[in-house]
Amino acid sequence: MGGWLAWLVLLASLALPGQPALAEYGDVVLNRRSEKEGMRPVIFSHWFHRIRFQCKVCHQELGFKMRVGSNDVRMADIINGKFCGMCHNGDVAWGPDRCDLCHSGKRGLPTGIYGGHETSGPGRW
Amino acid sequence: MAVLAAILFSGNVAAAGSWQPLQNDDLHDPASPAIGLLQQPAEALSKLPPDTTGNLVRWVEALEKGHIEPRSNIFPETKINLLDKDILMNLKGGTPIVRFPHRAHTLWLDCANCHDHLFKAQTGGNKLSMMQILQGEQCGVCHGAVAFPLTECNRCHSVPRPGIAKPSATPR
Structure with a gap:
């Protein structure tokens, strides 16, 4: 009986809405190279970008694959106008000289997608 | 009350x-x-x-409703594909039928974001699995990560099956 109840509580706690998820849903940490090269990890916020651009702009026109870690983006590419650099060029959005605006994450964060309110996104199961 | x-x-x-x-x-x-x-x-x-x-x-x-106006393209030559076609899925299952609205999806996405590497562009030609979706494959590439999460069963399983009562916990 006790075991049954524990399972129920566990399942309920997983399913309860409104648990405090600190990161915003869809936030991405990019830290394949940042910290090794002495910078903070990059925090990419889907919520901020989708207010301004439809998904297809980055995931079709700019060629970002829809899987965290599958895009090998280097600063040289960005400076040359590829990937983020298509907009982050000082014209549409701030340019690559504003390092700290993107490299704004806590040190030690692994690359991944964060902020799941309930399901925590792909990879949890 | x-x-x-x-x-x-x-x-x-x-x-x-x-x-x-x-x-x-x-x-x-x-x-x-x-x-x-x-x-x-x-x-x-x-x-x-x-x-x-x-x-x-x-x-x-x-x-x-125009609260936001996200840009659809950067390159002027990019063709914007919109499709207003619903697909009903899971016709023989036990849960309510899935209505997949192309329109809501193509407001954000291009055809090539899903076709054909995730789904064949053929009604009935895809074997969907909730286990796959929960592991971040198929619909789960976005739903559970950036689009509404997988706790919202009835937003996809939205068409009541004839003769079976509608589930009660229905988020709009």
């Missing part, structure tokens, strides 16, 4: 509109010079149609 309604209503109000400031979100470094320059989620998201999950925003509604 009125008391119940009041409780439900207050619950909805409490659920809407709680976004962590960037400096407290456990991702941003509070000491980063970006804090104070970057837009705060609450400032942007509190003005959009409220939801109870994800970013607490009804993103499709926000776009359809």
Whole structure:
């Protein structure tokens, strides 16, 4: 009986809405190279970008694959106008000289997608 | 009844509109010079149609009603593909039938984002599995990560099966 109840509580706690998820849903940490090269990890916020651009702009026109870690983006590419650099060029959005605006994450964060309110996104199961 | 309604209503109000400031979100470094320059989620998201999950925003509604006007392309020559065609899936299963609206999806996405590497462009030609979806494959590439999460069963399983009662816990 006790075991049954524990399972129920566990399942309920997983399913309860409104648990405090600190990161915003869809936030991405990019830290394949940042910290090794002495910078903070990059925090990419889907919520901020989708207010301004439809998904297809980055995931079709700019060629970002829809899987965290599958895009090998280097600063040289960005400076040359590829990937983020298509907009982050000082014209549409701030340019690559504003390092700290993107490299704004806590040190030690692994690359991944964060902020799941309930399901925590792909990879949890 | 009125008391119940009041409780439900207050619950909805409490659920809407709680976004962590960037400096407290456990991702941003509070000491980063970006804090104070970057837009705060609450400032942007509190003005959009409220939801109870994800970013607490009804993103499709926000776009359809013109609360936001996200750009559809950067390159002038890019063709914008919109398709207004519903696909019914899971016709023989036990859960309510899935209505997949191409329209809501192509408002955000291009055909090539899903076809054909995730789904064949052929009705009935795809074997979908909730286990796959929960592992971040198929629909789960987006749903559970950036689009409404997989706890919202009835938003996809939305068409009642003839002769079977509609499930009770139905988020709009």
